[in-house]
Amino acid sequence: MTSDGRPRRLDLDRSIDDEILLRTVPGAVDYLFEELRTFSGAEVRVVARRRDALQLSYRGTLRPLAAIRYFDTAAICLYPDPDRRVRESTERGVLAALTGDSPQIQFRVGDLGEARWDIRDQFEADPHWHNSAGNWDINVVDSPGGLVGEVGELYLTERFGALLRAPASTNPVIGAVMVRLAKIEDGQTVLDPFCGAGTLLVLAGEMAKPGLLIGGDVQSSWARAARTNVHSRGLDGSLLNVDAQRLPFPNGSIDRIIANMPFGKRVGTHKHNIQMYPAALGEISRVMTPRGRAVLLTEDKRLFRETVQRTPLLRVIKEILLERGGAHPSAYVVVKRGNSRAVQR
Ligand SMILES: C[S@@+](CC[C@H](N)C(=O)[O-])C[C@H]1O[C@@H](n2cnc3c(N)ncnc32)[C@H](O)[C@@H]1O
Incomplete structure (x- = not known):
């Protein structure tokens, strides 16, 4: 059918x-x-x-x-x-x-x-x-x-198959590239702290063999949509109504983070991002394992790069320009400073 x-x-x-x-x-x-x-x-x-x-x-x-x-x-x-x-x-x-x-x-x-x-x-x-x-x-x-x-x-x-979509849902081809860049190993914990309708978590669950899939969104309706999408694909996931600026996870507990961050256009504003990006990247740095890897998509690129530079322990090792519907976001691969293994692999 x-x-x-x-x-x-x-x-x-x-x-x-x-x-x-x-x-x-x-x-x-x-x-x-x-x-x-x-x-x-x-x-x-x-x-x-x-x-x-x-x-x-x-x-x-x-x-x-x-x-x-x-x-x-x-x-x-x-x-x-x-x-x-x-x-x-x-x-x-x-x-x-x-x-x-x-x-x-x-x-x-x-x-x-x-x-x-x-x-x-x-x-x-x-x-x-x-x-x-x-x-x-x-x-x-x-x-x-x-x-x-x-x-x-x-x-x-x-x-x-089709998924429920949020207004700014990630294009699944871009999502597939992001999951590929994340190099998820079997059993690893994967978090999307800006999960929207959960496209990236579904792709992570279907393209790799993660352990725990966790999604968070500040809007409860999107956390619910993500839950529906993840569960409708037979995947196990924990979908939470949380703010990416205050993640309820212990230090060094997450192996892989994938997220389509608010670009400050259709979702949020650049002015809001000026405060939100440092807090969210600080949390990403805190919860990520020393060998962790984050793949983050944004069109608010200058702010993103400057914020990573100012975030202790984080650095960008790769940038891929992706385009869709008039938007020109980049996917940034971010690791912890001192994780030289991440660059070689
Ligand atoms: C670009 S959308 C994500 C789209 C998602 N990947 C999908 O495919 O549906 C960004 C999401 O971030 C959420 N968001 C904005 N600020 C947030 C915050 N401080 N904490 C958590 N989520 C937030 C928005 O509600 C929105 O759902």
């Missing part, structure tokens, strides 16, 4: 041969590339690389691709010649893997301005696809290379 209860149409175990465009978040392409390089189960060649996408020549089943968290959408490349590409994909590509009672492809056309109606008419005339705005397999949209057909069942939420 797909996430909205429709029967699944895409056969993930059928071997295909197609040109596929994976779209991701600028800053996550390296992680996606690395994942594909060590990929088993399919033969993958990167044909083109952009700051937010990889074009692949893909041979094999789609199941291992569907398990990768570093992309939002996977689309069939319809360029440079849509007729030819549709034919090839129908014969041996992703379109051949769309099964079910009706072999007819249901499609919609995304926001393509005035061109939208012509494109809809063309795909209806040949290859006789059925236009269906509410129940579609393929979403025809534009990309810098030309038209592509996004595969509905390979959307991130279809692959991993």
Whole structure:
């Protein structure tokens, strides 16, 4: 079943041969590339690389691709010649893997301005696809290379399920990069002191094998949403209504901290951050183990860096610029001063 209860149409175990465009978040392409390089189960060649996408020549089943968290959408490349590409994909590509009672492809056309109606008419005339705005397999949209057909069942939420979202919830691709940067070891305690709806905790629980998962949020409604999300995924977590400036945990008790901090734009203000960041980073430093590691996302970067410099014992060892929806936050990897092992690993 797909996430909205429709029967699944895409056969993930059928071997295909197609040109596929994976779209991701600028800053996550390296992680996606690395994942594909060590990929088993399919033969993958990167044909083109952009700051937010990889074009692949893909041979094999789609199941291992569907398990990768570093992309939002996977689309069939319809360029440079849509007729030819549709034919090839129908014969041996992703379109051949769309099964079910009706072999007819249901499609919609995304926001393509005035061109939208012509494109809809063309795909209806040949290859006789059925236009269906509410129940579609393929979403025809534009990309810098030309038209592509996004595969509905390979959307991130279809692959991993949807979660309750807070207004400033972390994009799950950015979250996956953050969890990767956190290098969570088996059994380690993981804390998100700004957990919102708990996206990062769910990702930590699903991408690694942590021991205790702990989330805190100053707003009780978000701590409750995080509890629902964590428990709905069958994960064990302790979700608390707490202020990150006064954490109820003993010194040196937390191995890994991951958080999307208030940027001071949609959540909080820069003025508020001026007081809150030093207090929260002081607490992070206090509760983190000597070998601990924190991955903290913020767009209030200058304040963040200055605050880390002023926080005894903490230092930044890595910064990754990630972009989404007009925001340009960085994920900072922060460790305790004197933890030279963290830099080597
Ligand atoms: C960017 S959102 C986190 C989004 C979260 N990662 C998610 O995916 O839903 C920041 C969160 O920090 C919370 N927050 C703001 N100030 C806080 C504080 N002093 N202590 C704890 N939480 C705080 C806000 O309520 C908000 O839910």
